[in-house]
Amino acid sequence: MTDDPTRRVRDAAEARGLDIEIRDSPRAGSLEEAAAQRGITPADIVKTLVVKGKGDRYYFALVPGDRAISWAKLRTAVGANKLRLPEPELALEATGYERGTIVPLGSTHDWPVYADERIRGKRISMGAGAHDYALYVEADALLDAYDATVADITDPIDGIRGVLPKE
Numbered sequence: 001m002t003d004d005p006t007r008r009v010r011d012a013a014e015a016r017g018l019d020i021e022i023r024d025s026p027r028a029g030s031l032e033e034a035a036a037q038r039g040i041t042p043a044d045i046v047k048t049l050v051v052k053g054k055g056d057r058y059y060f061a062l063v064p065g066d067r068a069i070s071w072a073k074l075r076t077a078v079g080a081n082k083l084r085l086p087e088p089e090l091a092l093e094a095t096g097y098e099r100g101t102i103v104p105l106g107s108t109h110d111w112p113v114y115a116d117e118r119i120r121g122k123r124i125s126m127g128a129g130a131h132d133y134a135l136y137v138e139a140d141a142l143l144d145a146y147d148a149t150v151a152d153i154t155d156p157i158d159g160i161r162g163v164l165p166k167e
Contacts, residue, residue, distance in 0.1 A: 005130035008096070008106030016145040018105070018137060025134035031065050038125050038134060042066045046119055046126045046139070048102045050095050050111070052086040053078065058094045060104050060146075062115035062126075067154035077114050077151045103127045103135060104146055113148035115139075120150060 004010070006022050013020040028034035035042045045065035050058055051074065059078055063069055075083055085091075088099050096108035104113050106129055119139040128135035143150060 006128050006133050006135075009103060009129040009135060010106075012106035013137075016105075018141055018145050020105070021136040022128045022133055023136065025128075025132060027132065035065070040125060043118065044122055044124050046124045048104065048127055050086060050091045050102055051078075051083050052090065052094075053080045053083055058086070058109065058111045059083070060102075060107075060111050060113045061153060062104075062113065062119060062148070063154055064116055064118050066157060067116065067118070068157050070153060070155040073151070073155075074114060074153045077149055077153055078112075097127070097129055098131070101127045101129050101131055101133075103129055104142075105129070105135070110146075113143070113146040114153055115143055115148045115150050116154045117150050117152050118154070119143075 026037065028037055031042045031045065035045055042065040047063045047065060049061045049063060049069065051061050052058055061069055061074060071083060086094065091099055094109060095102050103126055122139045123136060124139045125134050125136050
């Protein structure tokens with residue numbers, strides 16, 4: 001038995017035929033610091049947010065680090081009147097991951113994935129299912145593996161009230 005906290009992510013990637021890399025990633029004080037530590041731009045760090053819909057419905061929203069969810073755009077893409085960020089305990093129950101570590105790979109439920117169109121064609125970094133780790137993957141391969149809906153679901157952070165969950 002292994003003590004690898006990222007095992008679920010690795011197993012899910014293998015099952016979906018995804019080539020991923022998981023690296024140690026010390027906690028950073030800001031998005032810019034995290035990007036510098038990883039040698040990438042803030043836009044290439046993708047936040048996976050679990051979003052609660054009606055009843056027991058949840059969705060994954062993949063958001064570039066330098067952008068924030070546009071609730072109006074996401075509601076249109078999902079076809080829902082109400083969406084919100086769930087409380088931390090509901091996010092954990094819905095995904096099996098704590099906030100700041102959430103990723104579709106290895107989630108306890110295969111919720112529909114909605115991704116901002118700006119991540120297409122990039123190698124991205126995102127949560128790896130455990131604190132102090134980062135996952136790297138080709139965005140297009142991830143989106144294809146999850147049959148993600150790709151749309152404009154974000155707004156620039158500057159000049160708006162952004163949604164940046166605490167890591």
